[in-house]
Amino acid sequence: MAGEYRLLLENAQQLVLVCGRGEKYLLQAGAERLAVLRHASVVVGRDGYIKAVGQADAIRNQFSGASFERVIDCSGKCVLPGLVDAHTHPVWAGDRVHEFAMKLAGASYMEIHQAGGGIHFTVEHTQKATEEELFSTFKHRLERMCRAGSTLVECKSGYGLNLETELKMLRVIERAKRSMDIGISSTYCGAHSVPKGRTATEATDDIIHNHLPKLKELKLSGEIHVNNIDVFCEKGVFDLDSTRRILQAGKDTGLQINFHGDELHPMKSAELGAELGAQAISHLEEVSDEGITAMARAKCAAVLLPTTAYMLRLKQPQARKMLKEGVIVALGSDFNPNAYCSSMPIVMHLACVNMKMSMNEALAAATINAAYALGKSDTHGSIENGKQGDLIIINSSRWEHLIYQFGGHEALIDYVIVKGKIVYKNERCGIMSSY
Ligand SMILES: N=CN[C@@H](CCC(=O)O)C(=O)O
Ligand SMILES: [Zn+2]
Incomplete structure (x- = not known):
């Protein structure tokens, strides 16, 4: 697919969608079956909305002719919704x-x-x-x-x-x-x-x-x-x-x-x-x-x-x-x-x-x-096509570390992204936070 996009997060060890079928909320049974893809990628368009979510190979093929303002290699890391x-x-x-x-x-x-x-x-x-x-x-x-x-x-x-x-x-x-x-x-x-x-x-x-x-x-x-x-x-x-x-x-x-x-x-x-x-x-x-x-x-x-x-x-x-x-x-x-x-x-x-x-x-x-x-689950709260590209990348191969490492989020969170734009980058990843 040709075209210009804002962001590609490539090949995450775990891409935690949370849900993937347009659910407005998750009750207990739904939460227990949280949607997680392995070796997966996500694309955010220039309008700040998610354009594609899927296996890394499939996304690579689908977007082979496309250009991205920013590509982040997420190998060994997890991507979650903001x-x-x-x-x-x-x-x-x-x-x-x-x-x-x-x-x-x-x-x-x-x-x-x-x-x-x-x-x-x-x-x-x-x-x-x-x-x-x-x-x-x-x-x-x-x-x-x-x-x-x-x-x-x-x-x-x-x-x-x-x-x-x-x-x-x-x-x-x-x-x-x-x-x-x-x-x-x-x-x-x-x-x-x-x-x-x-x-x-x-x-x-x-x-x-x-x-x-x-x-x-x-x-x-x-x-x-x-x-x-x-x-x-x-x-x-x-x-x-x-x-x-x-x-x-x-x-x-x-x-x-x-x-x-x-x-x-x-x-x-x-x-x-x-x-x-x-x-x-x-x-x-x-x-x-x-x-x-x-x-x-x-x-x-x-x-x-x-x-x-x-x-x-x-x-x-x-x-x-x-x-x-x-x-x-x-x-x-x-x-x-x-x-x-x-x-x-x-x-x-x-x-x-x-x-x-x-x-x-x-x-x-x-x-x-x-x-x-907040009446905003149509646009927020999961990684799905058409939703706002609000994402976090954590430096761990299992997303549960975000909860397990009590008070450890400062060391774990590499990037915070709103509408496909990096709003925070951990100093550990090379440059100062953009805030
Ligand atoms: N309980 C009422 N309001 C706040 C506390 C506000 C305050 O103590 O300043 C609450 O949610 O905990
Ligand atoms: Zn309160």
Whole structure:
């Protein structure tokens, strides 16, 4: 085949497609049969989309007359889809290392929150920060995620709470969406906490009558385009009724529902999300049996966050039960000032060890299912013809090393590629990272 292409990754020892038949998500049985080709190649076109996937010999013949901007010999290495991080809070000022010490000494997450720390502490600092300061730290965090293999990341607002600061955060996210290679799905999370001096009902009314109409206006003018709406549905934060009102209003404005539920107390968030047609619900440490059944039936993804349960010493989400009952299980890093982890390989490792997921299930959860949780599995989350050319190359002949080598991703990941373009190259491979 003649023609000009952007990239050829040639002769990978393992080319981990994840799935190869246009699946939108993988349930337990599908994840266990993860699609992997041996001695295989992948071609990305100049538009950034995958043009061919197959055995190295067949691709070599098929593209014998073609030219490529870049060819990478992947002999002895593995190629995987770029990882998808389905839950992060990456825009903020003011870290909370002092609170980590308090938690280690026995204070609970909610004790710190109710004493005015936690999210409130970060809100105070984020309100004072300039847009430029927020963008600069956010950019570095995204680069760090990218170096750990993430090519599509969900990014929330939620440390503003007032309209002015929520919009400041969303503008910062929008700027990264437009100027950086990494993919971003943005989430309005103005209901992350009840602002000091207000009741939850007052905050709910403000969101519905002021924040959401403003987001709609900014979308129409092309200034900010938000994808998802989130609420922290939790005892002492937003109760089920306020959560329902906010999520329904968000859905009516065209946003996908993707919210925090059943984390510290059983709230019946899963049941509510299934009823409202939520695309995903995160946390779910305290989900009920009925909630699990309802999520499976509604095809509402469970975004499990192993770093949070680990950090806060919570009970682990019941990943095994969810998988058995037919829930679409996805993973997220939950990167935030409470759980400072930006590495999906570490998240997969924790999911395997603490939540008893298999490595195949963890990879499906961090690729195709995480993409589904963001409504993007048509274009992301697997290596298939027509999908975006988001790929990682690891310096190992078996892909499982990415999970097995706990915290070893910096040494393992050779390249991170978005739309066929190299966005990170390990110094070990010859030149400095392009970031
Ligand atoms: N639980 C609510 N939100 C975040 C934590 C945010 C924070 O503590 O700053 C979470 O998902 O873990
Ligand atoms: Zn969160």
